[in-house]
Amino acid sequence: xxxxxxxxxxxxxxxxxxxxxxxxxxxxxxxxxxxxxxxxxxxxxxxxxxxxxxxxxxxxxxxxxxxxxxxxxxxxxxxxxxxxxxxxxxxxxxxxxxxxxxxxxxxxxxxxxxxxxxxxxxxxxxxxxxxxxxxxxxxxxxxxxxxxxxxxxxxxxxxxxxxxxxxxxxxxxxxxxxxxxxxxxxxxxxxxxxxxxxxxxxxxxxxxxxxxxxxxxxxxxxxxxx
Numbered sequence: 742x743x744x745x746x747x748x749x750x751x752x753x754x755x756x757x758x759x760x761x762x763x764x765x766x767x768x769x770x771x772x773x774x775x776x777x778x779x780x781x782x783x784x785x786x787x788x789x790x791x792x793x794x795x796x797x798x799x800x801x802x803x804x805x806x807x808x809x810x811x812x813x814x815x816x817x818x819x820x821x822x823x824x825x826x827x828x829x830x831x832x833x834x835x836x837x838x839x840x841x842x843x844x845x846x847x848x849x850x851x852x853x854x855x856x857x858x859x860x861x862x863x864x865x866x867x868x869x870x871x872x873x874x875x876x877x878x879x880x881x882x883x884x885x886x887x888x889x890x891x892x893x894x895x896x897x898x899x900x901x902x903x904x905x906x907x908x909x910x911x912x913x914x915x916x917x918x919x920x921x922x923x924x925x926x927x928x929x930x931x932x933x934x935x936x937x938x939x940x941x942x943x944x945x946x947x948x949x950x951x952x953x954x955x956x957x958x959x960x961x962x963x964x965x966x967x
Contacts, residue, residue: 744771748791750782752800779803813840843867866945870912905932910952
């Protein structure tokens with residue numbers, strides 16, 4: 742099996758070197774290139790055609806969000822995973838709007854980073870727990886669907902699927918959900934695929950927002966009165 746080919750994008754060389762050193766400990770992950778700006782990321786992506794790009798946001802010489810939009814327009818099969826210190830709501834939602842498949846904060850453990858790269862490569866949308874909280878807070882204040890709107894999708898979920906959806910909404914990875922429910926990761930993937938199909942959703946982020954809208958999980962701490 743070929744390793745997942747990764748492009749690192751960050752304007753700090755020490756950060757890139759540190760991440761690259763960590764990734765080299767994983768036989769299924771390969772760093773094929775590095776870039777120090779959004780513009781350089783676009784050029785490197787065109788040249789290297791990586792499977793996954795770890796993208797910072799604020800960088801001189803072109804920001805990561807704009808670069809993500811250009812890369813996704815030209816190379817839709819390339820997955821972009823934001824890796825940043827920014828918890829700003831605007832950065833978060835703009836990144837998703839421009840095509841980012843995941844949004845992680847740089848203070849995450851190395852194992853979570855490894856798992857997230859694998860998840861985004863397989864088509865899932867990993868998000869940090871604190872970022873999930875921000876998404877859910879935003880959705881919690883969104884207007885309710887019109888009266889009489891069809892809600893059969895939620896009723897179609899099994900009890901186990903509701904449990905999985907609950908944990909997805911809290912920002913857990915497939916591995917973490919598997920551990921919490923004492924099932925295999927493959928079973929989690931099957932449940933998530935069924936959830937997305939039944940609810941007519943496209944990705945993990947939409948599933949998380951749906952969970953909050955339907956009251957399946959508690960609002961994040963501090964949401965009330967925010």
